[in-house]
Amino acid sequence: MSTNITWHQSNVSREEREKLLGQKGLTVWFTGLSASGKSTIASALEKQLLQMKISSYRLDGDNIRFGLNKDLGFGQKDREENIRRIAEVAKLFADSTTISLTSFISPYKSDREIARKLHEDSGIPFVEVYIDAPLEVVEQRDPKGLYKKAKAGEIKEFTGISAPYEAPSSPEIHIHTDKTTVEESVKILIEFLAKNNYITIVN
Ligand SMILES: Nc1ncnc2c1ncn2[C@@H]1O[C@H](COP(=O)(O)OP(=O)(O)O)[C@@H](O)[C@H]1O
Numbered sequence: 476m477s478t479n480i481t482w483h484q485s486n487v488s489r490e491e492r493e494k495l496l497g498q499k500g501l502t503v504w505f506t507g508l509s510a511s512g513k514s515t516i517a518s519a520l521e522k523q524l525l526q527m528k529i530s531s532y533r534l535d536g537d538n539i540r541f542g543l544n545k546d547l548g549f550g551q552k553d554r555e556e557n558i559r560r561i562a563e564v565a566k567l568f569a570d571s572t573t574i575s576l577t578s579f580i581s582p583y584k585s586d587r588e589i590a591r592k593l594h595e596d597s598g599i600p601f602v603e604v605y606i607d608a609p610l611e612v613v614e615q616r617d618p619k620g621l622y623k624k625a626k627a628g629e630i631k632e633f634t635g636i637s638a639p640y641e642a643p644s645s646p647e648i649h650i651h652t653d654k655t656t657v658e659e660s661v662k663i664l665i666e667f668l669a670k671n672n673y674i675t676i677v678n
């Protein structure tokens with residue numbers, strides 16, 4: 476635990492920052508099985524937002540493990556710490572008025588609740604998006620060959636095969652990617668953000 480530290484308040488409040496930059500920060504938290512489509516949809520949404528001149532930045536599973544979280548493994552404690560750090564970083568981006576998009580399996584409800592609370596305690600909106608597809612479908616897609624390896628016992632504690640996935644009970648958005656195209660998913664997300672006044676669509 477760090478001691479002898481004091482929070483240094485900014486000269487600019489979040490409200491002022493948002494006004495000056497003309498946009499709002501928030502975190503869109505994608506959760507779902509591996510290969511459900513989190514990264515694909517988050518990337519497409521990021522591009523769409525940037526084309527609308529809205530700052531957006533993606534924090535993605537493996538990428539974060541190459542850097543910030545390279546000291547963490549896949550055991551229970553490390554998974555928890557992985558999510559906690561991601562939530563903190565997403566919150567920082569959101570506080571700077573960027574739309575953070577996180578795509579991590581984040582299989583445990585309790586971890587996602589920690590991420591949500593961290594945001595809500597700071598008054599930063601948190602949008603949980605459940606990217607849902609049946610196990611048979613994601614096993615069929617298997618773009619990284621991970622399900623094959625998990626089934627062969629080469630990867631231990633793989634979500635959906637040998638570790639649980641706790642589906643969100645009341646996510647802000649629920650998308651079935653076996654029935655919804657990437658473009659349709661992006662449209663659903665943009666419409667949600669606009670409806671909640673997180674973004675403004677200018678024609
Ligand atoms: N409707 C869809 N939405 C998202 N991805 C889809 C869809 N249909 C097929 N896919 C494919 O499924 C795979 C999803 O992989 P990825 O986005 O990396 O998943 P995740 O990040 O959830 O592990 C990609 O190969 C993508 O092209």
Ligand SMILES: [Mg+2]
Nearest residue numbers: 513514536578
């Ligand atoms: Mg991914």
